[in-house]
Amino acid sequence: MSIATEIPAPAPRPKRRKALWLIALAAAAALGGLTYAITGVEDTVDEGLQERPMACSEAMYAMGWVLPDHASDQRCTELSGGLAGHTQSGTFRIARADARPWLASLSGERNRPGGAGSDSVVERKEGLALGILRPPGSLQADEVRVDVRWESEDTAVVTFETFDY
Known part of the structure; x- marks a missing residue:
């Protein structure tokens, strides 16, 4: 007789979850800075001389x-x-x-x-x-x-x- 047991997936480690949040936060900040830089340059070009x-x-x-x-x-x-x-x-x-x-x-x-x-x-x-x-x-x-x-x-x-x- 064989009893099939399912082994539950281990819960994510709290350190890994924290690292993922920090990476996401850094990526959002970089993307926001890039957007601002592009928008600022575009404003300067639009204004011209x-x-x-x-x-x-x-x-x-x-x-x-x-x-x-x-x-x-x-x-x-x-x-x-x-x-x-x-x-x-x-x-x-x-x-x-x-x-x-x-x-x-x-x-x-x-x-x-x-x-x-x-x-x-x-x-x-x-x-x-x-x-x-x-x-x-x-x-x-x-x-x-x-x-x-x-x-x-x-x-x-x-x-x-x-x-x-």
Whole structure:
């Protein structure tokens, strides 16, 4: 005579159950963090570049410079967000006679292209140009390009743009 006995399955060990809960909790936290990271990046991409007008004196100050006296028709902006980092650009008018002395006064490591004078200012028929690497102000720009175009015998239009590589 044979008696069939069923052997009951052993109850899960409490340590194993605790370990499974910890693994599930860690996986949920990792998945939540990944979702947040993806959503945050997506929000940044959706916003794209943000352009805002700014005072040209503020832009010059951020580069460690001073806006020339009597600058007129000032139009400056800053771009931020996305992959562009933070850049500034602008244009204003000054007296033609003040253009070269102002360019020569700008501080920072000078880009010395061929044809530049001892002050690194490039003279062209239509105006002047200057490149500054890493200006000393609070703006973390890798380069600033300043272009001066002669508008008339008395006036010049200054255009600048920062680059954050």
